Amino acid sequence: MSLEKGSGTVFVDRFTDGVLDPSKPMLGPVKDGGFIVANTAPGCWGPMITPELKGGHEVTVPVAVAGAEPGDAIAIRIKDVLVTSIATASGNDTTPDASRFKGDPYVAKQCPSCGAYHPKTVLEGIGQGAVRCASCGAEISPFAFTSGYTIVFDHERKLAVTLDKQGAEKVARDSQHYSAKPDHSIQNPILAFAPADLVGVATRMRPFLGQLGTTPSLPFPDSHNAGDFGAFLVGAPHEFAREKEELACRTDGHMDVNTVRAGAVLICPVKVPGGGVYVGDMHAFQGNGEIAGHTADVAGVVTLQVSVIKGLKIDGPVLLPVEEDLPHLAKPLTCAEKHALKSLAEKWGVAKMEEDAPVCFIGTGASMNEAIDNGLERASSVLDMPLPEVKNRATVAGAIEIGRAPGVVMVTFRCPVDRLERIGLMPFVKQQYSL
Numbered sequence: 378m379s380l381e382k383g384s385g386t387v388f389v390d391r392f393t394d395g396v397l398d399p400s401k402p403m404l405g406p407v408k409d410g411g412f413i414v415a416n417t418a419p420g421c422w423g424p425m426i427t428p429e430l431k432g433g434h435e436v437t438v439p440v441a442v443a444g445a446e447p448g449d450a451i452a453i454r455i456k457d458v459l460v461t462s463i464a465t466a467s468g469n470d471t472t473p474d475a476s477r478f479k480g481d482p483y484v485a486k487q488c489p490s491c492g493a494y495h496p497k498t499v500l501e502g503i504g505q506g507a508v509r510c511a512s513c514g515a516e517i518s519p520f521a522f523t524s525g526y527t528i529v530f531d532h533e534r535k536l537a538v539t540l541d542k543q544g545a546e547k548v549a550r551d552s553q554h555y556s557a558k559p560d561h562s563i564q565n566p567i568l569a570f571a572p573a574d575l576v577g578v579a580t581r582m583r584p585f586l587g588q589l590g591t592t593p594s595l596p597f598p599d600s601h602n603a604g605d606f607g608a609f610l611v612g613a614p615h616e617f618a619r620e621k622e623e624l625a626c627r628t629d630g631h632m633d634v635n636t637v638r639a640g641a642v643l644i645c646p647v648k649v650p651g652g653g654v655y656v657g658d659m660h661a662f663q664g665n666g667e668i669a670g671h672t673a674d675v676a677g678v679v680t681l682q683v684s685v686i687k688g689l690k691i692d693g694p695v696l697l698p699v700e701e702d703l704p705h706l707a708k709p710l711t712c713a714e715k716h717a718l719k720s721l722a723e724k725w726g727v728a729k730m731e732e733d734a735p736v737c738f739i740g741t742g743a744s745m746n747e748a749i750d751n752g753l754e755r756a757s758s759v760l761d762m763p764l765p766e767v768k769n770r771a772t773v774a775g776a777i778e779i780g781r782a783p784g785v786v787m788v789t790f791r792c793p794v795d796r797l798e799r800i801g802l803m804p805f806v807k808q809q810y811s812l
Contacts, residue, residue, distance in 0.1 A: 383408030383443035389415040391561050395424060395432025398596040399649040406441040406651060413440050413654060413681040416559045419674040420587055420658025422467055422567035426508050426518040428486035429497050433600025434658050435564050439592045441651025442683050449647040450689040451591060451654060452805055454682040458584045458639045460534045460661055461557040462675035464548050466567045468525025469669055482519035484598040485615035490515035500569055503549040507569050525572025528673055530582060537661065538579045545573040557676040582661050584677065585638035590630020590694065591645040592653030595623055603631040604741030604751060605784030629693040629741050633781040635663045640699040642805055646691045654683060666779045686801050691759055696737040697809045704776035707735045707789045709810050733791040734806045742784045749777055752788035760796045
């Protein structure tokens with residue numbers, strides 16, 4: 378596949394088997410400045426109860442970007458995120474039967490009866506025992522709900538409400554329809570479990586992408602392409618085991634950061650030729666931290682625009698959220714604020730205030746403290762800025778926010794413009810915040 382030329386738009390409706398493998402063929406390439414339009418499958422719960430899938434999600438086959446080489450970065454403008462599911466189900470999880478997996482229930486599922494590894498399954502009826510081994514008929518899902526809910530969306534995809542048992546069972550009996558699962562998705566719809574522990578709970582929808590990124594330089598289960606989930610691979614008793622040092626090959630595409638939504642720009646590292654942009658795990662909504670472990674995973678249609686940034690070597694994602702999603706202290710200064718600050722500075726003999734603009738570095742790790750350290754160190758390295766200065770700026774003109782427990786954070790602060798210009802980010806920052 379030549380990476381010199383590419384199509385203006387690449388349409389994606391195919392999915393991986395749950396593993397991001399750089400040795401496998403990519404789609405495309407899409408040209409620099411071109412578009413990727415993808416019909417995504419629900420993440421988390423559906424793949425979790427589908428042993429045939431070797432990752433915790435079912436993400437799109439990666440798309441190569443023309444001209445992208447290791448050591449570059451790819452800026453992904455999220456143009457549109459449209460929920461197509463009519464309903465979904467989610468909740469807290471438990472693993473009641475350790476014989477149904479080898480060490481990790483997300484990636485190493487097996488039949489407790491016939492021993493088949495990553496077996497095909499069939500759905501028999503509804504409820505938490507509905508997923509059965511296609512070979513021997515045994516109950517096979519390694520996950521069950523401790524507290525779960527079924528939730529439906531309004532026509533405009535703005536509001537949602539949880540159903541009672543009768544409503545959940547009605548949806549479960551036609552789970553393929555209500556989930557809007559794409560044609561080439563093989564997951565079992567989680568709606569078949571019909572959970573109904575929360576009834577009549579209302580919420581607002583604000584969809585975003587739990588998975589968006591580039592292909593790692595070693596094979597990783599899709600849900601483990603992050604510092605927190607990736608830590609489970611170290612010393613694991615299955616074929617996806619990794620050494621601790623090999624976790625540096627990840628690209629942190631699995632973020633579950635709720636500001637990775639329409640209007641945002643995500644800058645991703647290129648660690649393999651073509652980059653390999655993939656997407657999935659769309660969420661209808663999520664409070665910071667995803668503290669229940671899961672949220673409302675949905676199918677949808679995503680439109681992305683990609684641009685290659687030559688020579689920008691980053692280890693993990695850099696995010697430019699929409700302005701309203703920025704922390705209070707990190708928002709660009711208004712004209713009125715700048716005018717007042719100029720007078721204040723002159724009064725105290727400060728000859729010139731620095732020009733600055735917002736930027737957010739994603740950090741991940743096995744714990745929240747490790748994720749914070751990772752995000753701060755990434756900012757320090759990319760901006761060539763002393764670590765103590767990064768800490769000061771994140772305190773004075775920014776914030777550290779939780780993306781996902783146990784270990785994804787956003788380190789956001791207003792950064793000197795000359796630093797952003799030096800690394801080639803300022804054109805994207807100017808456009809994003811109308812500077």
